[in-house]
Amino acid sequence: MIGSERRLVRDASFDITRKLFRISWLYVLLLSALAGVGYVALYSAAGGAPEPYAARHMLRFGFGLVLMVCIAMIDIRFIQRMSWLAWFGGVVLLVLVLKVGNVGKGAQRWLELGGMQWQPSELMKLALVLALASWFHRASWERMGNPLFLVPPILAVLVPVGLILKQPNLGTAVIAAVVGGTVFLGAGLRWWKVALIAGALIVAAPIGYNHLRDYQRARIDTFLNPESDPLGAGYNIIQSKIALGSGGVWGKGFLQGTQGHLNFLPEKQTDFIFTMLAEEFGLVGGLAVIGLLACIIIGGMLIALRCRHQYGRLVALGITMNFFMYVFVNIAMVMGAIPVGGVPLPLVSHGGSAMIMVMIGMGVLMSVHVHRDVEFDDRSRDL
Amino acid sequence: MKREIKRTGVFTRRALIIGGAQIAALGALAAKLYQVQVVEGARYATMSDSNRISARLIAPPRGRLLDRNGAVVGGNRLNWRALLVAEQTGDVGATLDNLARIVPLSDSERARIERELRRHRRFVPIMVREFLTWEDMARIEVAAPDLPGILVDVGTTRQYPYGATLAHVVGYVAPPNEADVADDPMLGLPGIRVGRAGMERVHDQLLRGRAGAVQLEVNAVGRVIRELDRQEGTQGQDVGLTIDLELQKMVLDRLGDESASAVVMDARNGEVLAMTTNPSFDPSLFNSGVSQAQWVAWTSNRRAPLINKAVAGLYAPGSTFKMIVALAGLEARVVSPGETVYCPGYLDFGDRRFHCWRKYGHGAMDMRAAVKNSCDCYFYEVAKRTGMDRIAAMSNRFGLGVKLDIELPGARSGLVPTRAWRIAQGKAWNIGDTIVAGIGQGFFQLTPLSLATMTARLATGRQVQPHLTRSIAGTLQRGARPDDWPSLGIAERGLQAMREAMWAVVNEQGGTAQVARLPAIPGQVGPPVQMAGKTGSVQVRNVTREQRERGYKSENLPWEYRPHALFVGFAPHDAPRYALALVVEHGNAGSEAAAPVARDIMAATIARDPILRQDRPRVAEGGRTP
Secondary structure: OOOOOOOOOOOOOOOHHHHHHHOOHHHHHHHHHHHHHHHHHHHHHOOOOOOOOHHHHHHHHHHHHHHHHHHHOOOHHHHHHHHHHHHHHHHHHHHHHHHHOEEEOOEEEEEEEOOEEEOHHHHHHHHHHHHHHHHHHOOOHHHHOOHHHHHHHHHHHHHHHHHHHHOOOHHHHHHHHHHHHHHHHHHOOOHHHHHHHHHHHHHHHHHHHHOOOHHHHHHHHHHHOHHHOOOOOOHHHHHHHHHHHHHOOOOOOOOOOHHHHOOOOOOOOOOOHHHHHHHHHHHHHHHHHHHHHHHHHHHHHHHHHHOOOHHHHHHHHHHHHHHHHHHHHHHHHHOOOOOOOOOOOOOOOOOHHHHHHHHHHHHHHHHHHHOOOOOOOOHHHHO | OHHHHHHHHHHHHHHHHHHHHHHHHHHHHHHHHHHHHHHHHHHHHHHHHOOOEEEEEEOOOOOOEEOOOOOEEEEEEEEEEEEEOHHHOOOHHHHHHHHHOOOOOOHHHHHHHHHHHHHOOOOOOEEEEOOOOHHHHHHHHHOHHHOOOEEEEEEEEEEOOOHHHHHHHHOEEEOOOHHHHHHOHHHHOOOOOEEEEHHHHHOHHHHHOEOEEEEEEEOOOOOEEEEEEEEOOEOOOOEEEOOOHHHHHHHHHHHOOOOEEEEEEEOOOOEEEEEEEEOOOOOHHHHHOOOHHHHHHHHHOOOOOOOOHHHHOOEOOHHHHHHHHHHHHHHOOOOOOOOOEEEOOEEEEOOEEEEOOOOOOOEEEOHHHHHHHOOHHHHHHHHHHHOHHHHHHHHHHOOOOOOOOOOOOOOOOOEOOOHHHHHHOOOOOOHHHHHHHOOOOOOOEEOHHHHHHHHHHHHHOEOOOOEOEEEEOOEEOOOOOHHHOOEOOOOHHHHHHHHHHHHHHHHOOOOOOHHHOOOOOOOEOOOOOOOEEEEEEEOOOOOOHHHHHOOOOHHHOOHHHOOEEEEEEEEOOOOOOEEEEEEEOOOOOHHHHHHHHHHHHHHHHHHOOOOOEOOOOOOOOOOOOO
């Protein structure tokens, strides 16, 4: 089915029906399975009830799914034309959130809209991917070697990352930087240049540490020695590890997790949802969830590889990388492998705006897949 | 094009590298998970085995049930008990043997303890023995070194200071069963009870609260090293009932030995001030366990102490139903208040003769006189003209034969017969059935509570619903204000005529319930309060023609064949505030067995009214104190 069709689709016969057939429904099924895992976990987090988390979770996922399919119908060339507009919009929102945003957990990162709390930084990450992909879409191999050509995209990364740091939201800023770097790599930037930039950042890290807020420093300190303060900041990690460790290979059974159900596990419906699952379903359940997430990530990379235009490839790469970073940071965090960062597990954690943002990203990814064979007008001009 | 191919090649290579890195990273996470859950998991298991971390639930005290004046009618008292924590003793059997030397344990108790040990996690304390005496407790404490794993603590147990007085309203608690424990882990705690009947059951969740939990670091012998964390639970909330405990006591007292039920309601808002059913039972027996002999005694008693007759006893309303028939006739415009019907002592319809209770008849009766004298012929005629469906519809509007909002789990809706109901039974509805229904006899099955509701609605013209919950955690619930209840939508003229006729029943020469006329009430100010009411007597078996001709006397029948005696009434007649309904099972005539009791109940109710009482604080008048 996929790939056999090699004709260039520019004619009017590429209508909605044909586009619907080109959606990878297998991929949609994988996403639904992940949301189903979320339902099970949230059902348990509420003490064995669909309210207040699980039922709403599925409702939002249903809405997200419709949104995703709608976005997948949008022509990727149109999205490409809108890329920089999205970037500017994201920056404006980031500035706005610093001025009027709601303060939560010591940082200014939320905007309220439609009864939900939105983080513009989430939107920004998607817009950043689109903008970078649009820039490199036109880039020939020679131009990639020109340092001046690289100045605008580097600025396109640094401006939003700086604004996100200022909120301050260290975790999202790092993710945005990594996602941006990945698009650079995919566009063909030489490895040594990437290594140079990364090295510069690592050197800058100790300097940056002095400019961090206290709570961020505490997180890093706690990470380095979690048992130093068992009732304070290290508490979450210890409790999470007790929960995981006591889950064992087969787990304690559905709704039987003592750590979660006795409320020792903090934020079990959001950040620590994976712990909850692994406590109740054990190593077997934890590995199954990681396997499912790996399938979704591999699927995203396959979409990138199958795409026949650079823009789509880079967009798919960036979106998949963003999803991967969420997964990696969240799971590594609950196991105490990296500092606690307030990053949810996509499609599993409770949280409306995060779910919608993930599904918007998935919609763009699917649009790449649906429009993988389209021709861009400007291709010949640039190369 | 070549460049494009090169660019594609570079992307493919790099995408594969990045993808590979991603998968490798996820693999690393999986490995880390393996390390935490399996390799280090053994360490956490060891930690748990050596009792380093122990989680305990803390049950909040159960909320109290209060009467409308704040008297505790369902409360908690201290309860010393011995608990066993399995993980703190090497040998459960030996510990129990040692304990049995101090407090004897029967085989069935040991079986229960072992069953519970299997059901719960090892760190959950299991209850070994409740209600320890002070001496036993001291001896256990002294022997503590020989009793590893045994804890003595003080818990609370449910106490009903007024026992049988409010048994059917308050209900009772009992130990939870396994299905309950599956729903709420807190119920696995020793000594926890769940509401099984009455308001204890209705508000069980509120009263129970939510368990807190404490995570303790303990050493190998169970000594607490430090508290790692504590999650406070939610306290059980106090529920305030509408019941007036003193009135309830007085009413139950007045019912004496009769198998009877009385309901007193605030007619303006439906608050049930007293709901009595006689005989009653002691609810605290359910807390500690009911003996077989006691159970048999309750269930074989034909006066049914376990049944709340106020909401589950079903009776025909008899003559207390006549007001509804009259109102249905008025609304259907088949009769007017001034129109007279001649009563010769019977009504012939087809080949059947329907008798009036007064053998030689009442003569010409208008509506007021018919109610006052309780003339049967008048209501036979009105019922015949109105038709059963309209009568049934009117009864439903007065709360008869419909589900009421009363909270009690066992409350029954009762039945007002309709033609459709009879046809659904496969029988035909006869006009004769309608005629009999005109005097409240026949297929009716109504509860005393619904009769009290009917009376309250008659008295106020509002659609009040009877209820028992007045406040939760000190917050007054909806329904306490008369304005919370919508109007019945029945013409005030008709209602007023009924109230006036009911006044005549009690207070006018020749009324059928003059015995119910209220005495002067001590301490009451203003003009004397008068009650309006209506009696009723309901045959429980048909009177044959032969009996009638031989001079039938119901008081000569065996107890269970005598008619039920009923009374409904409200007071003060000109500004209704209280409504009551009373059923005395097999009490014979309403005017003899029910009316005097109702009079005393209403007098007691009025005497407790803060507005009508003399000793009320006078600050309201002018705001100055002398």
